Amino acid sequence: MTWPFIVMVLLLAACATASLQILSGVRAFVAGESLWTKGQKDAIYFLNQYAINGSPQAFEGFTRAMEIPLGDRAARLALQPGQVQTDVAHEGFLRGGNHPDDIDSLIWLLRYFDDFDLVKKPVDQWLVGDEYIRALRDLSHEIHQRNTAGTADAPTRERWQNTIRDINAGVTPAARNFSEALGESSRQIVLLLMWANTGMAAVLIVLTLWHTHGLLEQRRRAERTLEAEREQARTTLTAIGDGVVTTNTQGQVMYMNPAAEVLLARPATQATGQPLAQLLVFDGEAPPLSADTLVQNILRSSGSAPLGNVHTTLVRPDQTVVPVKLVGSPIRHRGMLTGAVLVLHDVTREQHYVEQLSWQATHDALTGLVNRREFEHRLEALLAQPRPSGREGSLLYVDMDQFKLINDTCGHQAGDEMLREVCRMLQSHLREGDTLARLGGDEFGILLKDCPTGPSARIAEQLRQAAQDLRFTWEGQQFTTGLSIGMVQLIPALTTIQEAMRVADMACYRAKEGGRNRVVIYQPEDIEMSRREGEMDWVRRLRLALEHNQFELHAQAIAPLQPSGETGLHMEVLLRLREDDGQLIAPGSFIPAAEHYGMMTSIDRWVVRHTLEALARRQHQPGLLPVHTCAINLSGTSLGDDSLLKLIRSALAESEVDPHILCFEITETSAISHLPNAARLMKELQQLGCRFALDDFGAGMSSFNYLKHLPVDYLKIDGSFVKDMLHDSASWAMVEMIHHIGQVMGKQTIAEFAESQAIVDALRDIGVDYAQGYALARPKPLQDYLTLGNPPWPGPARSAGMAPGQAPPHTSARPQQQA
């Protein structure tokens, strides 16, 4: 900014210095001319005296006077272009009586401006004068010779005086011309320099104004940009939904955006300058969280690393509370700490989602009853309680008879209404503390607490009777129903939910078999027997299968739904048991027994080992579709098995399979019931590069909060929601909400049971990242997948009539909200 001004001042100074130098030269020239004129006059006077009387004093005066014009002449001759001798010129001017300080300016002027008209003119006049001086000098030689020889007579002296008079008559106008020319030149030079300086000053003023204008324009532009940026920041801060509060280093509020005003229920004008601690009051923190410590922590946080996410609850001045997530960052200006910024995100909606999700995960949307999972959860709690004999509870497995009939004759809506009516009836006959759940379809489960066999049987009979008496009317048509009830007393011999449910189901089945509309009570002897029959047989078969490698690995592809750029095969490894007769058994049949008899770790190890062997075999084979993700299921008991970790490590090292392709799937419930072990195993395996997926997510949502502690990469949305999502608005909402929660927590979502293209389209529109199901790829032997050259799922086409990029089918595919 300043250098142009410096240059201008320097130019002005240079101009002034040059002017002064020239003026100094001119002044010296004028002084020299004056001396020259005086010398010339003195010389004429003394020579005339000498010519008259031959006095030596007169000759001496003449010689002295002549020194001045002769010295000046010698100096001028020494400055002739092409033969400059400055020391000779200096010496000449000294002889000419010039002041030593003036000589340099004089030399400079005559040397460099000799071609300049204003210098040339007086110099020409000087040359004329010098001719007379030369004549005077020649005459002085003659006079001196004759005077010394004593041969000068009167006529000679008369002639000399006449000659001197003639010279004087010639030199006087020459000297006047010299003086006038010099005077004229000096005046013109002064005028010229004045104009030059004025011109220069004018140019510099124009340049200064121009440059200043440029600077002002630049400043205005910077101000405009700054204002635009400020406006942009202000608009952004006004538009964003999160509250933003900035404080100074003392924790006093400096700024609040409109969202923060709403969140804290205070206008910014009132809050500005107030200590933050007066505005941010937190509820129920242990140890108490204070705004002051929060600000101090933020100010202490290193670099610009934000502090957070702190989940807390704000108490507003009107005592209403709002759950928030806090993120804080220090504000630095040129390295100096100037304050802190706090971003407050209102998590009411997320919490509401979670609550809704939890409710929906544990309840049946149609009837409002608890669902199968919650029922099993409560059953598990009941089984875990020590029960004194005679005060055991009972489990009733209830199935409506001929329910299909009403669906078929009057449609699903009528069926739904009848289901609701039966529920109301069942509920009205139960005691407080008993549990009624809808297990699915037209099946219900009932838990009767502290209810021995006799009373339980009586209640079951009452229910059956009440159902039989129920008259359901739909559009003028009347329907009746009955209940087939299987009852089992929850005696200590029953240890697992699976066992209890199975025997109750069997009792219900027997009721159906026995002609429907009846109660069948399962006897303890039956329980023992069935268990032995069922499970012991499985244990034997599983042992044999492990010994003889009768398990088979199948797989099912998981297709990306969004354009993520992910290539390669993403699949889940599935376990099957090949029976002696060639029949293929799905894991649902043998896993309960394997879990009960502690065989799951062996089975998991078998799966891990054989999967890695299969992956290793196909490595480096050209032309095959690379494996991006290979998901392997791990059971709850394996989560605490240190030897499994060792096995995975050594199998990975042996097979040289890239650990990054492995993704272990653990079910939400097993992860939560083995939380510390699960978290530890996950950490260890993640350090190797493996990923994790939480299977059947949404099924046990009561434990949603645990998700925060489980560092999983994928959430697999429970298939029961996906399967029904097109017909059941609650299932649709669950899928949507689980995906939303996944997004919020930075996890990708996989939907299981994508059984139709319409479901796939709906999942894609919701934004779900991956889907797995018959509509995309069926389970096949693992080997078949590993030899694929191309992805097994069809292209990204939508269902008929819908082009990619077309509006999402929410309005058509999304089921209507049920009451």
Ligand SMILES: Nc1nc2c(ncn2[C@@H]2O[C@H](COP(=O)(O)OP(=O)(O)OP(=O)(O)O)[C@@H](O)[C@H]2O)c(=O)[nH]1
């Ligand atoms: N309206 C309605 N029907 C359902 C729902 N869930 C399942 N169903 C139907 O309920 C029926 C249950 O069938 P079943 O229990 O096998 O047959 P059922 O007619 O009761 O015969 P039995 O049990 O042998 O007496 C099926 O037709 C299902 O489609 C539902 O939420 N609403």
